[in-house]
Amino acid sequence: MALCDEHFLTWVINQTERSIRKYDMFTHEDRVLIAVSGGKDSLALWDVLNRLGYQTAGFYVNLGIDDETAYSSKSYQLAVDFAQKYNLKLHAFQVDKTYGATIPEMAALSRRSKNKTCSICGLVKRHSFNKFAMENGFSVFVTGHNLDDEVAVLYNNTLSWQLDFLRRQAPVLPAKPGLIKKAKPFCRFYERETAAYALLRGIEYIEEECPYADGSTTIAIKTILNQLEHNHAGTKLAFYLKFLKAKPELFPQLGESLVPQDLLFSCPGCQQPTPKEGDCAFCRLISEVQTKKMAK
Amino acid sequence: MALCDEHFLTWVINQTERSIRKYDMFTHEDRVLIAVSGGKDSLALWDVLNRLGYQTAGFYVNLGIDDETAYSSKSYQLAVDFAQKYNLKLHAFQVDKTYGATIPEMAALSRRSKNKTCSICGLVKRHSFNKFAMENGFSVFVTGHNLDDEVAVLYNNTLSWQLDFLRRQAPVLPAKPGLIKKAKPFCRFYERETAAYALLRGIEYIEEECPYADGSTTIAIKTILNQLEHNHAGTKLAFYLKFLKAKPELFPQLGESLVPQDLLFSCPGCQQPTPKEGDCAFCRLISEVQTKKMAK
Numbered sequence: 001m002a003l004c005d006e007h008f009l010t011w012v013i014n015q016t017e018r019s020i021r022k023y024d025m026f027t028h029e030d031r032v033l034i035a036v037s038g039g040k041d042s043l044a045l046w047d048v049l050n051r052l053g054y055q056t057a058g059f060y061v062n063l064g065i066d067d068e069t070a071y072s073s074k075s076y077q078l079a080v081d082f083a084q085k086y087n088l089k090l091h092a093f094q095v096d097k098t099y100g101a102t103i104p105e106m107a108a109l110s111r112r113s114k115n116k117t118c119s120i121c122g123l124v125k126r127h128s129f130n131k132f133a134m135e136n137g138f139s140v141f142v143t144g145h146n147l148d149d150e151v152a153v154l155y156n157n158t159l160s161w162q163l164d165f166l167r168r169q170a171p172v173l174p175a176k177p178g179l180i181k182k183a184k185p186f187c188r189f190y191e192r193e194t195a196a197y198a199l200l201r202g203i204e205y206i207e208e209e210c211p212y213a214d215g216s217t218t219i220a221i222k223t224i225l226n227q228l229e230h231n232h233a234g235t236k237l238a239f240y241l242k243f244l245k246a247k248p249e250l251f252p253q254l255g256e257s258l259v260p261q262d263l264l265f266s267c268p269g270c271q272q273p274t275p276k277e278g279d280c281a282f283c284r285l286i287s288e289v290q291t292k293k294m295a296k
Numbered sequence: 297m298a299l300c301d302e303h304f305l306t307w308v309i310n311q312t313e314r315s316i317r318k319y320d321m322f323t324h325e326d327r328v329l330i331a332v333s334g335g336k337d338s339l340a341l342w343d344v345l346n347r348l349g350y351q352t353a354g355f356y357v358n359l360g361i362d363d364e365t366a367y368s369s370k371s372y373q374l375a376v377d378f379a380q381k382y383n384l385k386l387h388a389f390q391v392d393k394t395y396g397a398t399i400p401e402m403a404a405l406s407r408r409s410k411n412k413t414c415s416i417c418g419l420v421k422r423h424s425f426n427k428f429a430m431e432n433g434f435s436v437f438v439t440g441h442n443l444d445d446e447v448a449v450l451y452n453n454t455l456s457w458q459l460d461f462l463r464r465q466a467p468v469l470p471a472k473p474g475l476i477k478k479a480k481p482f483c484r485f486y487e488r489e490t491a492a493y494a495l496l497r498g499i500e501y502i503e504e505e506c507p508y509a510d511g512s513t514t515i516a517i518k519t520i521l522n523q524l525e526h527n528h529a530g531t532k533l534a535f536y537l538k539f540l541k542a543k544p545e546l547f548p549q550l551g552e553s554l555v556p557q558d559l560l561f562s563c564p565g566c567q568q569p570t571p572k573e574g575d576c577a578f579c580r581l582i583s584e585v586q587t588k589k590m591a592k
């Protein structure tokens with residue numbers, strides 16, 4: 001579509017509102033917590049939700065990636081600047097202050113093998129988001145995942161026919177005991193569209209990728225998917241929407257979770273839900289990291 | 297795997313036998329009809345099944361592709377040579393003699409739009425194979441589809457979440473009233489493996505692709521899949537085998553057919569099963585082609 005700048009900005013706002021309603025994400029009564037990374041997607045999302053009049057607050061997790069890229073400091077400052085400019089509340093959380101180690105330190109200490117830094121980062125963020133949102137009375141937690149993100153995950157899980165992950169992929173995951181409702185209002189926008197929105201709106205965001213993302217599987221997959229999209233424009237959106245349409249037939253007893261609700265256990269350490277009895281993966285990681293750090 | 301020539305040939309024969317048994321394809325009591333195109337896959341398959349002592353006959357459909365490539369004449373001669381060398385029975389069928397037009401002529405006359413030549417060719421071949429096999433007392437019909445072929449189809453149907461086609465993809469499709477059992481004994485071999493088998497065995501086959509295949513969707517998809525395989529060796533096999541494993545969970549009320557068996561109608565023209573009441577797609581094509589040819 002060729003739209004002038006102003007109409008493009010309005011189109012993004014209206015399309016976001018459509019997705020929020022279509023997938024029953026949240027209403028104006030909800031207190032919405034946004035995962036803010038300082039990147040284009042999360043800041044653009046915050047901007048759009050704010051303009052749509054939703055009650056929002058941001059949540060920034062400082063990962064402690066402060067090598068020569070100064071990734072965490074830079075992205076935190078951009079998130080702070082954005083919140084100040086629009087007089088929005090930004091909650092910040094520092095991983096190393098609470099858990100005694102930054103994400104890169106955890107990755108160096110842990111035995112985990114594949115995609116270590118990214119998997120640890122995801123684990124810590126999911127835990128922290130859920131904990132903060134539940135303890136502070138938010139009713140829904142949103143992320144800036146765009147269509148390219150969603151399609152990369154879908155593609156990866158499809159090529160390996162990971163049915164449990166496929167079952168779980170959706171624009172909305174409903175709340176469950178101990179787990180906040182999650183939504184992805186940008187799931188139908190191409191990355192170039194969220195980038196254009198941020199640019200036209202004059203939002204300053206961190207342009208660099210996380211230094212640990214380089215060479216990750218997701219980036220390799222995105223390259224392939226861009227090629228498919230290049231061959232046939234619209235491939236990504238069709239792949240995602242047809243999947244969502246096929247889901248009820250593929251997974252008739254849906255259950256959006258990996259584990260049926262009544263089989264979730266409560267972690268004795270953090271009390272968050274976990275699929276197996278005993279300490280959850282997050283608590284096991286923290287315990288491993290702290291033990292190794294003390295032994296040093 | 298690095299195998300010397302002789303062991304490689306034995307390995308292909310043994311792996312084929314394993315697939316035949318694993319997927320319950322056929323036994324030594326069956327009369328097996330092989331679709332022979334004159335290409336490496338079908339001739340290698342015929343060679344292997346013959347060495348394994350199965351009762352086989354070949355069926356060649358002459359499509360009448362006799363432009364400057366002389367594709368049909370050349371491939372027919374290679375099929376005849378192979379059959380003579382091993383003293384095997386080859387049945388041949390000429391599309392234009394029976395239906396009044398070659399495949400390229402049909403494509404030129406028909407209104408069909410997308411991938412016209414390939415879709416018409418597939419329709420005519422499926423009809424002719426089934427008809428010949430049923431009328432001549434064969435109990436199973438086999439094709440030389442290799443892993444690369446199967447994965448390309450699977451990939452295409454997955455990207456568009458064509459559940460009816462996904463449900464139907466399998467190494468074996470059981471017999472149904474009016475439809476012969478179908479099997480693909482080479483479905484777990486990479487194309488390079490069937491090519492190596494044909495080469496090492498000294499089988500002469502047509503090396504050119506069908507002139508109409510150029511630029512087809514399948515070839516574009518195979519390029520992408522080769523790239524995935526190049527990035528991670530084994531991707532194709534894993535994608536296919538994990539799909540077969542996931543199928544019972546994805547499609548619990550399996551039904552290998554597009555249409556539940558009791559909903560199949562008998563075509564008033566050719567008496568073959570068809571999913572809708574009235575003339576089947578094949579009979580409609582032939583009628584369209586013949587009408588247009590007479591009007592000229």
